[in-house]
Ligand SMILES: Nc1ncnc2c1ncn2[C@@H]1O[C@H](COP(=O)(O)OP(=O)(O)OP(=O)(O)O)[C@@H](O)[C@H]1O
Ligand SMILES: [Zn+2]
């Protein structure tokens with residue numbers, strides 16, 4: 001007997017474990033781990049999907065096992081590595097294993113697609129029997145078991161292959177076309193029936209007769225031949241032709257970049273490359289942290305180490321933040337490795353994405369570049385994993401499963417015995433601290449390429465009378481610098497910092513930001529309460545009318561939009577060509593790339609935008625970067641506020657003066673003395689790191705403490721709060737005295753879709769019972785599902801809001 005362990009697609013706590021099913025003899029040669037199957041579940045005739053995790057010969061189950069109904073995939077869609085990973089991930093992220101399994105598959109495989117069986121050998125007698133002259137056959141649920149078995153045997157004998165075909169609206173264009181069932185003789189008869197003054201009809205029928213080999217013919221083609229819709233309609237009415245829809249496959253557009261070759265490395269680069277290559281050669285699952293200033297040439301280090309892996313017939317995986325997955329970055333990789341590269345990003349239609357996934361899965365590519373979810377790319381024999389801009393919060397998924405790509409990378413590296421390279425000019429404090437302890441190996445790159453100096457940064461104190469007197473958001477100094485850049489035909493980047501925007505209060509006279517007396521994070525305004533509130537401990541107070549520090553009345557909510565700023569720039573510099581990049585201008589597919597190309601081709605002078613323009617960009621003609629409002633990030637109601645500010649300012653400044661012209665940066669702020677701003681101005685990561693570590697230590701935050709965020713929601717606010725307090729009591733019993741419990745407090749938007757959200761923060765160093773307790777809590781809350789509670793657990797949250 002063969003028994004399959006199956007994870008079923010019923011995302012509840014009770015079903016979050018493998019269920020055993022009998023593999024009926026007709027499927028015994030078909031079912032393999034990693035395939036999806038359809039199984040009966042529960043009472044009644046309900047059929048659900050599941051993933052086969054394991055096959056075995058015995059079962060402890062006393063009764064009669066239900067049989068697997070049918071297989072959905074004719075080949076495994078997940079490897080054994082991925083199956084293992086899903087177990088680990090589910091446990092680590094407190095999510096259902098079924099969600100983890102599904103997360104690993106490309107979107108389309110969760111939706112609709114066809115499987116085609118294609119003969120590799122047309123002359124084979126069994127193939128002839130199966131295909132009966134057809135090019136391929138589609139696998140359907142009606143197919144007999146016998147046929148499925150035959151297909152499976154042929155597949156094993158390598159006589160057929162199975163291809164997934166996506167029914168994809170995005171990558172296919174539907175067009176109208178005409179076709180006819182009439183033969184030339186019938187058509188001529190029809191023509192003879194036409195009146196001689198029916199000129200349009202005559203023309204159409206003649207055209208049809210001449211082009212019978214080209215059917216169906218698109219309406220657009222006909223129209224260019226001077227045949228109009230009316231004529232087609234009439235012909236349709238007279239049964240001469242019919243109008244049909246045809247689909248045309250859209251080829252992904254993209255220019256193949258010019259082939260590049262290895263650059264001669266700088267001293268620092270070659271030291272980095274040597275260390276990493278050595279780890280690749282000796283198959284060491286070691287983690288490197290490259291702390292390299294902006295423009296130090298980290299990308300070339302990535303490329304040359306990837307090259308080593310590829311040369312040794314291994315594969316390499318490189319993650320970049322979605323937003324820096326620009327053509328510039330992609331071209332650098334494809335320019336070096338050509339068609340050995342697969343690129344995964346959200347700009348692809350799901351069909352294109354699926355095609356890339358297939359190329360990876362069947363071993364046609366050796367290098368994968370992609371955003372967060374590319375960490376699940378089905379690569380075999382991985383020799384190197386790279387995470388660029390490793391500090392980026394976007395590497396953590398916001399929804400279930402709340403995984404961090406870095407954790408998954410480290411897990412996979414251990415499986416494959418390969419090094420991981422984390423790179424950044426501004427590493428996350430966690431990673432830098434791990435390097436301090438020797439868990440990661442630190443590689444420093446302190447110099448820019450070609451002896452270029454770091455840009456010259458000036459901090460503008462917006463509290464100064466000269467600056468506060470200006471109408472609008474641009475200080476006289478920034479105005480002057482912009483004007484000079486234009487005159488020299490160079491380019492500028494203007495950053496409007498929108499993070500944390502307008503929910504906090506700041507005094508425009510003295511820069512004072514209203515903070516929580518207990519938690520050292522800023523208070524945020526809760527519209528529904530009309531009060532200022534702390535997201536950590538729940539402390540609340542009235543909205544102040546005057547500044548508690550200087551008693552000025554200029555305290556208020558603070559912020560300008562990009563459109564407004566664009567208008568100000570236009571008024572100030574009417575001759576300047578300005579590109580605006582924000583959520584509004586980048587909504588359409590490809591818009592982001594288009595704007596960057598326009599700027600790169602120097603068809604604009606100023607690129608104005610939000611966070612999305614701050615990192616990764618490498619434009620040689622940019623000599624000025626202006627940050628309009630450095631303070632907004634600083635006022636995030638999150639203990640990472642200073643870290644985020646430092647990172648943003650350093651990264652943004654790093655866009656200036658990367659080639660042979662030197663760069664200038666202007667940072668406008670109301671908090672010129674803040675260490676995050678001062679250290680960013682001199683691009684001094686190490687000094688910032690020390691200061692920030694000291695403060696984190698004082699306040700018991702990461703990386704000195706682990707953090708887990710637990711949020712609970714329900715339609716009724718009283719119920720939510722009650723449940724939150726119950727949760728807190730549960731946790732208290734399981735935790736030692738050294739753990740810190742904060743809350744319950746309402747989240748930033750405490751009411752979403754008519755549900756109330758409260759959260760509890762656990763800070764701890766070593767709590768062996770916590771994990772089990774959290775699983776129990778999830779379980780208990782699930783049992784209460786009828787009452788409509790949702791509990792979410794976020795391990796090491798990236799934002800607390
Ligand atoms: N060895 C080299 N010789 C000449 N030019 C180089 C070399 N290495 C890198 N460069 C060039 O230096 C510039 C900066 O390199 P790169 O973009 O990799 O910097 P980075 O370290 O990734 O910086 P950031 O963190 O700001 O993105 C690029 O234009 C790159 O082509
Ligand atoms: Zn003040």
Ligand SMILES: [Zn+2]
Pocket residue numbers: 516517518519520534535536537538539
């Ligand atoms: Zn507080």
